[in-house]
Amino acid sequence: MKEKRPLLTVSDLNVVYTSANAVVHALNGVSFSIGRQETLGLVGETGAGKTTTALSILGLLPEHTGQIRGGKIVFDDLSLLELSDVEMQAIRGKRISMIFQDPMTSLNPVMTIGEQIEEALYLHHSGLTADKLKARVNEIIELVGIGSERRHEYPHQFSGGMKQRVVIAIALACSPELLIADEPTTALDVTIQAQVLNMMEELKQRLEMSMIMITHDLGIVAKTCDTVAVLYAGEIVEFGTFNDFFINKLHHPYTNGLFGSIPDIYSEEERLHPIEGILPDPTDLPGGCKFHPRCPRVRDICRRQNPESLRSGSHAVKCHLFKEVKGYE
Amino acid sequence: MSEVILETRGLKKYFELGKGATLHAVDDVSLVVKKGTTLGVVGESGCGKTTLGRTVLGLLPSTGGQILFRGQDTTKFTGRQQQALRKEMQIIFQDPYSSINPRHSIRRTIAEPIKVNRIIRDGKKREEYVLELMRSVGLEPRLASSYPHEIDGGRRQRVGIARALSVEPQFIVCDEPVSALDVSIQAQIINLFMDLQEERGLTYMFITHDLSVVRHISTEIAVMYLGQCIERAPAKELFKNPLHPYTKALISAIPVPSAMARKKRAEIIKGELTSPINPKPGCRFASRCPYVSEGCKKENLPLASMGNDHYVACVLHR
Amino acid sequence: MELARKSRPKARTLLAETWQRLSKNKAAMAGLIFVIIITLLALFADIVADYGTKVIQTHPLERLQRPSLQHPFGTDDMGRDLFARVVHGARYSLAFGIVCTLAAMAIGGALGAAAAFFGGAVEAVIMFIADTISCIPGTLLSLSLMAVLGPGLKNLMIAITFGGIPIFTRIIRSIVLGIVRQEYIEAARAAGVSNLRTIFLHVLPNAIGLIIVNFTMNVAGRIMAASALSYIGMGIQPPAPEWGAMLTDALKFLRTDPHVVIFPGMAIVITALSFNLLGDGLSEALDPRLRD
Numbered sequence: 001m002k003e004k005r006p007l008l009t010v011s012d013l014n015v016v017y018t019s020a021n022a023v024v025h026a027l028n029g030v031s032f033s034i035g036r037q038e039t040l041g042l043v044g045e046t047g048a049g050k051t052t053t054a055l056s057i058l059g060l061l062p063e064h065t066g067q068i069r070g071g072k073i074v075f076d077d078l079s080l081l082e083l084s085d086v087e088m089q090a091i092r093g094k095r096i097s098m099i100f101q102d103p104m105t106s107l108n109p110v111m112t113i114g115e116q117i118e119e120a121l122y123l124h125h126s127g128l129t130a131d132k133l134k135a136r137v138n139e140i141i142e143l144v145g146i147g148s149e150r151r152h153e154y155p156h157q158f159s160g161g162m163k164q165r166v167v168i169a170i171a172l173a174c175s176p177e178l179l180i181a182d183e184p185t186t187a188l189d190v191t192i193q194a195q196v197l198n199m200m201e202e203l204k205q206r207l208e209m210s211m212i213m214i215t216h217d218l219g220i221v222a223k224t225c226d227t228v229a230v231l232y233a234g235e236i237v238e239f240g241t242f243n244d245f246f247i248n249k250l251h252h253p254y255t256n257g258l259f260g261s262i263p264d265i266y267s268e269e270e271r272l273h274p275i276e277g278i279l280p281d282p283t284d285l286p287g288g289c290k291f292h293p294r295c296p297r298v299r300d301i302c303r304r305q306n307p308e309s310l311r312s313g314s315h316a317v318k319c320h321l322f323k324e325v326k327g328y329e
Numbered sequence: 330m331s332e333v334i335l336e337t338r339g340l341k342k343y344f345e346l347g348k349g350a351t352l353h354a355v356d357d358v359s360l361v362v363k364k365g366t367t368l369g370v371v372g373e374s375g376c377g378k379t380t381l382g383r384t385v386l387g388l389l390p391s392t393g394g395q396i397l398f399r400g401q402d403t404t405k406f407t408g409r410q411q412q413a414l415r416k417e418m419q420i421i422f423q424d425p426y427s428s429i430n431p432r433h434s435i436r437r438t439i440a441e442p443i444k445v446n447r448i449i450r451d452g453k454k455r456e457e458y459v460l461e462l463m464r465s466v467g468l469e470p471r472l473a474s475s476y477p478h479e480i481d482g483g484r485r486q487r488v489g490i491a492r493a494l495s496v497e498p499q500f501i502v503c504d505e506p507v508s509a510l511d512v513s514i515q516a517q518i519i520n521l522f523m524d525l526q527e528e529r530g531l532t533y534m535f536i537t538h539d540l541s542v543v544r545h546i547s548t549e550i551a552v553m554y555l556g557q558c559i560e561r562a563p564a565k566e567l568f569k570n571p572l573h574p575y576t577k578a579l580i581s582a583i584p585v586p587s588a589m590a591r592k593k594r595a596e597i598i599k600g601e602l603t604s605p606i607n608p609k610p611g612c613r614f615a616s617r618c619p620y621v622s623e624g625c626k627k628e629n630l631p632l633a634s635m636g637n638d639h640y641v642a643c644v645l646h647r
Numbered sequence: 648m649e650l651a652r653k654s655r656p657k658a659r660t661l662l663a664e665t666w667q668r669l670s671k672n673k674a675a676m677a678g679l680i681f682v683i684i685i686t687l688l689a690l691f692a693d694i695v696a697d698y699g700t701k702v703i704q705t706h707p708l709e710r711l712q713r714p715s716l717q718h719p720f721g722t723d724d725m726g727r728d729l730f731a732r733v734v735h736g737a738r739y740s741l742a743f744g745i746v747c748t749l750a751a752m753a754i755g756g757a758l759g760a761a762a763a764f765f766g767g768a769v770e771a772v773i774m775f776i777a778d779t780i781s782c783i784p785g786t787l788l789s790l791s792l793m794a795v796l797g798p799g800l801k802n803l804m805i806a807i808t809f810g811g812i813p814i815f816t817r818i819i820r821s822i823v824l825g826i827v828r829q830e831y832i833e834a835a836r837a838a839g840v841s842n843l844r845t846i847f848l849h850v851l852p853n854a855i856g857l858i859i860v861n862f863t864m865n866v867a868g869r870i871m872a873a874s875a876l877s878y879i880g881m882g883i884q885p886p887a888p889e890w891g892a893m894l895t896d897a898l899k900f901l902r903t904d905p906h907v908v909i910f911p912g913m914a915i916v917i918t919a920l921s922f923n924l925l926g927d928g929l930s931e932a933l934d935p936r937l938r939d
Contacts, residue, residue: 045511045513159601159602160374161601162601189374189538190538190540190582191373191578191582191597191598192601193584194582195598198597216512217584217586219584219585219586219590220584222585222586222589222591223584223585223590242588242591246586246587246590247588257513258512259586260516261512261513261515261516262516262586263516263519263541263542263544264541264585264586265540265544265580265583266585266587271523272519272520273516274513274514274515274516274517274520275513278481278514279481279511279513279514
């Protein structure tokens with residue numbers, strides 16, 4: 001029976017990056033939660049704050065330039081932001097794991113893949129004997145669809161898709177409860193992407209894991225996610241379940257814009273309906289609703305006041321227009 | 330019936346890697362592109378689409394076969410004729426960050442092809458022309474004095490487009506021109522491509538790995554796999570009725586952003602690409618094909634017509 | 648409908664941007680100031696100290712005096728004002744440093760750029776020669792050249808320059824290789840730009856930053872090479888006030904009158920260090936990865 005309590009809750013997270021020239025407001029009050037054995041899709045374009053969110057959860061923000069200015073992150077009753085570095089290290093890789101976008105640079109070119117998986121295991125289960133360790137490594141390699149005889153090979157001997165499987169193997173070595181996948185298939189061909197996404201779905205079921213799938217591709221979201229959060233200029237402008245997003249047609253204007261920008265292979269539309277303008281400058285964000293300069297339905301209030309989140313059941317939208325929609329408050 | 334502006338006949342581009350190893354990047358590709366249309370060239374890594382684009386343009390010397398531009402075989406052109414071709418065929422690159430010179434102003438980048446090909450000699454007229462070009466691609470004229478690092482990726486790509494258009498070419502090879510852009514910007518640029526085509530009667534060879542984009546913008550689509558063109562059909566026909574097993578797998582692998590995503594199960598092809606170096610005869614997809622049979626490994630199949638302008642190279646469709 | 652972009656006080660051209668970043672680097676600015684001081688001293692050496700009386704003429708009665716108001720660096724064993732000699736010595740060092748490095752860069756650079764741009768046989772031949780010459784230890788190479796050419800300032804400069812050529816061939820080739828791989832070079836070709844124009848208008852402007860950095864870093868090397876040769880007596884002959892030569896004469900007085908060793912020695916060290924700090928700072932300032 002699935003537990004009702006969420007596995008991870010992020011509340012009002014506020015993160016900035018400071019440099020000599022400017023302050024980048026990366027996250028401006030991000031809140032969401034994810035349950036057990038659930039996949040949350042975190043959607044957004046460049047600079048929206050997706051990777052920053054992931055790094056904040058794991059305590060991996062760049063030391064001098066990244067600062068968490070406010071908010072809470074609660075993982076299974078543990079307040080992550082209050083943990084020491086040593087305590088976080090016990091969680092990273094063991095209870096929460098992360099995989100990054102580019103498999104080319106995620107792997108150490110001078111260690112065999114077997115050694116790299118072993119390293120992940122060793123850090124968290126140093127009690128295992130050498131034999132047990134090897135057995136577990138073989139088990140994991142097979143789990144991601146690579147023959148265990150390849151454990152002695154080096155990353156460069158694997159293709160892009162296989163490398164990403166190795167990265168996944170390392171991340172899953174200690175059977176984490178939460179996997180954060182940051183654009184895991186963006187660098188892969190579409191047929192390989194299908195293979196890898198399928199595999200991730202199977203593993204998620206088998207290991208009873210939750211997953212945060214960070215992506216800009218709404219197609220991947222539709223295929224893999226139970227809940228979706230849309231990130232824009234460091235805020236979650238829309239949150240909902242798969243049904244709320246793909247069956248219900250009411251969306252935040254930005255989300256509508258995203259849907260309108262994607263060429264749909266099943267539609268006959270001649271022209272796409274892109275969002276006007278360019279992405280906001282994170283060092284100089286607009287006042288009021290951060291999307292207002294690009295919104296086709298902007299009103300006066302949008303320029304002055306940043307909207308609160310309006311909910312209807314599982315669906316939440318940060319938009320003044322929704323005040324006039326029944327059921328949203 | 331519009332005229333054929335570009336045709337390739339058995340086009341080959343091989344790279345000698347030394348020690349007898351030859352990389353068959355483009356292998357016996359025959360395509361026909363009519364004026365005013367868009368030929369989408371689609372495929373995954375290693376299929377040779379990028380090499381095809383550059384070879385067709387003359388940036389890479391071909392190894393065999395013919396490239397007929399408006400009826401003339403460009404593979405036999407002299408240096409001077411090649412130079413003249415630059416005014417007729419142009420290219421737009423994928424990466425807006427590395428395809429324009431970071432040390433040159435926008436104005437200079439766009440003006441260079443005009444200067445070098447001696448299209449407009451008068452400085453003042455040239456300046457007017459550059460600003461007009463910028464307007465036509467959606468760039469504010471005030472950005473003419475800006476430098477690449479001061480503007481975003483979407484605008485930089487517009488600069489690349491303006492540059493390609495400056496010589497008023499008839500045919501443009503677009504090499505993954507929107508792949509490096511964010512989704513919302515991609516849509517703007519795709520619309521721009523389509524508008525420009527309508528306004529100027531341009532012909533595109535649109536190279537991409539993104540099937541949704543290619544369906545939207547192409548009149549006809551050619552599917553490439555390891556250097557060979559394995560299927561060719563009008564865009565909507567290809568998606569409605571894909572014949573080659575690879576094409577089918579490719580299309581079913583696209584994650585669709587709608588509720589339909591959960592309903593259909595993708596046909597997952599197993600395995601990895603085989604090597605394009607010294608390939609064995611026969612269909613190159615054979616090792617991964619769920620319908621493989623003995624006949625597949627014997628010899629290279631040519632594209633066979635299935636009617637409706639639909640061509641496919643597969644034993645299942647003889 | 649476009650978003651109004653807030654105008655930032657950001658520099659436009661490469662030069663302005665580099666300067667902005669460089670001026671924040673204290674060590675580099677210190678280096679720059681010293682380089683300017685040394686250059687000024689070299690240029691106006693005659694005004695600072697008259698060559699004839701102070702630098703060359705010997706004053707046996709005033710030999711080996713400690714630093715004083717009259718002689719800020721003291722006097723050497725021939726009674727000559729050490730300050731004047733050091734100042735005039737700057738001329739030699741800068742001549743070697745700047746002129747020889749420029750020449751080595753021009754020749755080595757042209758070869759390296761040709762190797763990178765044309766590749767194939769051209770590259771193979773050029774790099775083979777460059778690699779072979781670099782196998783010979785620098786000082787040994789210069790010495791052999793001096794032996795063949797004979798002594799004298801002009802020959803010394805040729806020898807020092809020659810030693811620097813293979814270094815620049817390799818450096819410039821590496822820089823150009825990095826640039827020609829960029830898509831905008833391909834774009835230029837596609838637009839019909841000639842090879843020559845591509846090299847001068849596309850490759851060079853993008854290489855200039857790195858070239859300048861390597862230039863400043865190597866100046867120190869050339870100065871040291873010249874001083875080393877003079878030190879072993881193969882370079883500038885006395886009574887010319889070359890710092891290396893001054894060191895040779897002065898070493899025997901290290902224990903009794905160290906000032907005769909310290910001042911020329913410090914001059915070499917500070918000059919070399921200043922160029923290096925400046926080069927280092929420029930390198931960081933030009934690094935596009937640090938761009939915002």
